[in-house]
Amino acid sequence: MADTKNKPGRVSMPEQEAKVRAHNFLEVPEGYTLQMAQEEAARCLHCKTPLCTQGCPVGVLIPDFIALLVKGDITGAARKIWERNALPAVCGRVCPQENQCEGNCIVGKRGEPVAIGNLERFVADWERENGSGQLPPHEPKTGKKVAVVGAGPSGLTVAGDLIKKGHDVTIFEAFHKPGGVLVYGIPEFRLPKAIVGQEVHFLERQGVTINCNSVVGKCISLDELFEEGFDAIYVGVGAGLPRFMGLPGENFIGILSANEYLTRTNLMKGYDFPNYDTPVPQGKKVVVLGAGNVAMDSARTAMRMGAESVKIVYRRSREEMPARGAEIHHAEEEGIELCLLANPTKYIGNDEGRLVGMECLKMELGEPDDSGRRRPVPIKGSEFIIECDLCIVAVGSGANPLLTGETPDMELNRRGNVVAEPGSGKTSKKGVWAGGDIVSGAATVILAMGAGREASNSIHRYLTLGW
Amino acid sequence: MFKIVHREELGQGTVILNEIEAPLIAKKAKPGQFVILKANETGERIPLTMADTNLEKGTITIVYMIIGRSTATFADLKVGDSFMDVIGPLGRPTHLEKVGKVVCVGGGTGVAVLHPITRALKEIGNDVTAITGARNKDLIILEDLMTKASNTLHICTDDGSYGHHGFVTDILKEKIENEDIKMVVAIGPVPMMRAVAEMTRPQGIHTLVSLNPIMVDGTGMCGCCRVSVGGETKFACVDGPEFDAHKVDFGELMLRLHSYTEMEKQSYAKFKGEK
Numbered sequence: 123m124a125d126t127k128n129k130p131g132r133v134s135m136p137e138q139e140a141k142v143r144a145h146n147f148l149e150v151p152e153g154y155t156l157q158m159a160q161e162e163a164a165r166c167l168h169c170k171t172p173l174c175t176q177g178c179p180v181g182v183l184i185p186d187f188i189a190l191l192v193k194g195d196i197t198g199a200a201r202k203i204w205e206r207n208a209l210p211a212v213c214g215r216v217c218p219q220e221n222q223c224e225g226n227c228i229v230g231k232r233g234e235p236v237a238i239g240n241l242e243r244f245v246a247d248w249e250r251e252n253g254s255g256q257l258p259p260h261e262p263k264t265g266k267k268v269a270v271v272g273a274g275p276s277g278l279t280v281a282g283d284l285i286k287k288g289h290d291v292t293i294f295e296a297f298h299k300p301g302g303v304l305v306y307g308i309p310e311f312r313l314p315k316a317i318v319g320q321e322v323h324f325l326e327r328q329g330v331t332i333n334c335n336s337v338v339g340k341c342i343s344l345d346e347l348f349e350e351g352f353d354a355i356y357v358g359v360g361a362g363l364p365r366f367m368g369l370p371g372e373n374f375i376g377i378l379s380a381n382e383y384l385t386r387t388n389l390m391k392g393y394d395f396p397n398y399d400t401p402v403p404q405g406k407k408v409v410v411l412g413a414g415n416v417a418m419d420s421a422r423t424a425m426r427m428g429a430e431s432v433k434i435v436y437r438r439s440r441e442e443m444p445a446r447g448a449e450i451h452h453a454e455e456e457g458i459e460l461c462l463l464a465n466p467t468k469y470i471g472n473d474e475g476r477l478v479g480m481e482c483l484k485m486e487l488g489e490p491d492d493s494g495r496r497r498p499v500p501i502k503g504s505e506f507i508i509e510c511d512l513c514i515v516a517v518g519s520g521a522n523p524l525l526t527g528e529t530p531d532m533e534l535n536r537r538g539n540v541v542a543e544p545g546s547g548k549t550s551k552k553g554v555w556a557g558g559d560i561v562s563g564a565a566t567v568i569l570a571m572g573a574g575r576e577a578s579n580s581i582h583r584y585l586t587l588g589w
Numbered sequence: 590m591f592k593i594v595h596r597e598e599l600g601q602g603t604v605i606l607n608e609i610e611a612p613l614i615a616k617k618a619k620p621g622q623f624v625i626l627k628a629n630e631t632g633e634r635i636p637l638t639m640a641d642t643n644l645e646k647g648t649i650t651i652v653y654m655i656i657g658r659s660t661a662t663f664a665d666l667k668v669g670d671s672f673m674d675v676i677g678p679l680g681r682p683t684h685l686e687k688v689g690k691v692v693c694v695g696g697g698t699g700v701a702v703l704h705p706i707t708r709a710l711k712e713i714g715n716d717v718t719a720i721t722g723a724r725n726k727d728l729i730i731l732e733d734l735m736t737k738a739s740n741t742l743h744i745c746t747d748d749g750s751y752g753h754h755g756f757v758t759d760i761l762k763e764k765i766e767n768e769d770i771k772m773v774v775a776i777g778p779v780p781m782m783r784a785v786a787e788m789t790r791p792q793g794i795h796t797l798v799s800l801n802p803i804m805v806d807g808t809g810m811c812g813c814c815r816v817s818v819g820g821e822t823k824f825a826c827v828d829g830p831e832f833d834a835h836k837v838d839f840g841e842l843m844l845r846l847h848s849y850t851e852m853e854k855q856s857y858a859k860f861k862g863e864k
């Protein structure tokens with residue numbers, strides 16, 4: 123490792139101390155200063171064939187924006203990112219960079235990769251706070267109308283793209299606030315809601331109409347949208363159907379889906395109860411089932427809501443945990459325990475119907491299964507009890523049938539996801555595109571945005587050339 | 590914004606009726622469906638059934654009992670004020686069918702929920718008997734509307750201050766014994782719905798109840814509204830709110846309605862303190 127000694131390591135981003143932040147909802151990493159950002163940017167080698175860009179699902183022109191940042195042209199850097207990515211302040215914070223851009227960075231082969239996510243975040247934040255707020259140029263109005271169903275990252279991307287191309291865009295969102303998982307799921311301490319709010323406001327300033335409280339499929343159907351004069355529809359309704367494990371006692375008080383727990387705390391601001399009216403269960407001994415990003419967010423939220431202990435119960439081992447490494451690390455720093463190789467078998471309640479504990483079985487790893495991961499096998503007779511008064515179920519989410527069930531002529535796959543043509547997002551229903559989690563199953567922000575970008579290109583071709 | 594165009598106090602001011610401008614919802618709403626309302630920025634999302642809709646005026650009517658912070662906040666809104674958010678129509682509409690003799694049983698504000706269903710069942714040609722109950726005369730609501738909506742209306746009070754002295758189930762029992770009742774719809778407090786279900790079970794009379802579990806989104810994305818029906822977990826907001834009464838686990842529903850009792854008390858006390 124003598125080699126890395128000569129190369130300075132990456133500039134680390136200051137963070138709130140674990141002991142302090144475990145009790146507040148302020149953002150954990152505090153951001154770079156301009157000086158830190160430029161110091162980190164100087165580590166980029168400006169590769170001719172940048173592998174980093176190949177690792178980014180939307181192909182952000184990374185060396186180009188970093189070069190502008192080094193020169194001090196931050197607005198230019200922001201514009202460069204925007205060419206490919208409409209929500210850099212969000213992606214800089216939540217992308218799994220270690221598997222994408224940074225995972226590919228050449229500097230990372232010998233040491234720590236360039237902190238691309240941190241730089242992207244810096245540029246976007248700086249431009250938001252200090253930039254001119256100038257709107258991007260729009261093409262002349264085409265007179266065509268597009269409806270976007272769902273105001274998550276996927277739908278917002280489509281809206282942003284098509285308004286610039288001169289089409290009228292109206293977003294229909296079921297909740298009372300736009301943003302999708304960015305506002306109801308991902309907690310404030312990872313993604314401040316003010317940032318999402320400003321991104322949405324930026325679209326509104328450009329002329330996008332946002333109709334909240336509009337549950338498409340209930341308030342209005344896709345066919346009725348066409349009757350109202352929309353020429354094309356994009357469906358980006360996400361993966362909004364919570365999975366439960368189907369264990370005995372699942373309806374005891376104190377067992378919530380992660381969707382419910384996070385919606386109550388984030389969207390409804392239950393962490394500020396009683397200043398906000400929505401209650402959030404106050405667990406003292408909390409168990410979270412699952413080991414993905416959603417589980418980490420739930421566990422870290424429960425800690426901030428005043429839990430004495432928070433345990434993540436997962437049936438496989440640490441290596442198989444699907445959450446980002448950084449999130450697991452943050453969770454452990456904040457005092458969250460990992461209870462690995464354990465699988466819940468039933469819930470235990472008291473006579474008021476409240477959760478008081480959970481029975482689990484110990485597991486061991488057997489032969490690899492279809493996914494190539496070693497299959498967890500229960501150890502006979504190893505039952506044990508975990509005392510708990512709150513259990514958050516974060517074992518995944520499926521496709522919500524509310525809209526698709528009302529749209530029989532839009533083809534679905536076996537799992538209830540919309541079938542969309544790869545590369546264009548066209549569905550089997552004429553004039554309707556789909557993308558994001560409702561097509562791919564629960565995935566990532568950047569993939570949902572990438573799907574939105576492909577669909578908006580295809581929609582634009584349709585509106586100018588035909589289906 | 591969703592402006593209140595008409596407001597009434599019923600049952601001595603314990604129950605409030607609001608008629609709200611919501612043309613898109615009014616156009617789509619069917620009997621049995623509900624809306625979710627949020628009064629202001631800090632408010633909670635609260636489900637209430639539409640007691641009426643008016644297509645020409647583009648309005649919907651809700652009727653609610655003041656029992657906690659949110660309903661008390663709603664009750665403070667005057668004509669001309671607006672709800673910040675109203676979402677709907679949600680839930681499945683009542684399955685309406687001509688079957689012959691039908692009894693509609695309502696208790697408390699359940700009467701408001703029952704009203705559009707009663708009217709619709711009569712309109713398609715059923716012979717509808719309505720039975721409504723309250724603790725005393727002052728708490729009876731919507732008597733005129735229910736008289737119009739049904740063929741026959743019986744009113745019961747627990748203390749005998751008006752109509753039949755006793756429970757709604759007394760009258761229902763008589764009806765079942767003497768007439769060929771094809772269907773019963775029961776909407777009201779959980780113990781009342783459970784009692785009706787037990788009464789119609791032996792004869793196997795098809796009985797519908799409208800369940801009122803705690804909800805958040807009302808679109809099937811959170812699972813807060815889970816109820817056990819026939820041994821299966823259902824989400825009341827999308828699979829219901831109406832279910833076959835003989836299959837519902839009322840005990841579980843009753844317990845789950847107490848999920849947040851302590852916090853609700855705290856929140857209501859703070860609200861009263863601020864006033």
Ligand SMILES: Cc1cc2nc3c(=O)[nH]c(=O)nc-3n(C[C@H](O)[C@H](O)[C@H](O)COP(=O)(O)OP(=O)(O)OC[C@H]3O[C@@H](n4cnc5c(N)ncnc54)[C@H](O)[C@@H]3O)c2cc1C
Pocket residue numbers: 216217218271272273274275276277294295296297300301302303304307308309336337338339358359360361362384415416419522524525557558559560564565566567568570
């Ligand atoms: C807790 C949590 C943490 C996560 N953390 C990360 C992370 O760190 N990094 C990452 O990359 N990804 C993360 N993800 C995944 C990521 O958020 C999703 O993949 C992404 O948001 C999908 O975007 P989308 O636009 O397809 O859908 P969504 O963001 O789900 O948005 C869909 C929108 O459609 C609305 N809608 C649904 N039905 C209707 C209807 N019938 N009519 C109108 N509107 C409707 C919904 O209310 C919602 O606003 C996380 C997810 C969760 C739940």
Ligand SMILES: Cc1cc2nc3c(=O)[nH]c(=O)nc-3n(C[C@H](O)[C@H](O)[C@H](O)COP(=O)(O)OP(=O)(O)OC[C@H]3O[C@@H](n4cnc5c(N)ncnc54)[C@H](O)[C@@H]3O)c2cc1C
Pocket residue numbers: 623633634635636637638639652653654655656657658659660661698699701702800801802803804805830846847848849850853854857
């Ligand atoms: C589909 C449906 C239709 C309903 N229709 C009517 C109606 O037409 N008229 C009427 O008076 N009431 C109706 N209710 C009940 C009504 O929603 C509650 O009375 C109201 O939410 C109480 O809120 P609060 O803040 O005033 O009282 P709180 O003090 O918060 O709660 C009092 C009790 O109300 C219930 N409750 C609390 N929060 C919720 C919530 N978010 N969702 C559902 N229940 C909750 C709980 O059992 C709680 O113990 C309906 C409920 C459902 C699910």
Ligand code: SF4
Pocket residue numbers: 177178179180181182184207213214217219222223224238239242568
């Ligand atoms: S969008 Fe995500 S993957 Fe692409 S460069 Fe930015 S942080 Fe990396």
Ligand code: SF4
Pocket residue numbers: 165166167168169172173174175184185226227228229236238
């Ligand atoms: S791979 Fe790394 S060093 Fe090369 S251009 Fe991309 S960020 Fe810079």
Ligand code: FES
Pocket residue numbers: 803804805806807808809810811812813814815824825826827
């Ligand atoms: S209220 Fe959330 S699923 Fe029914």
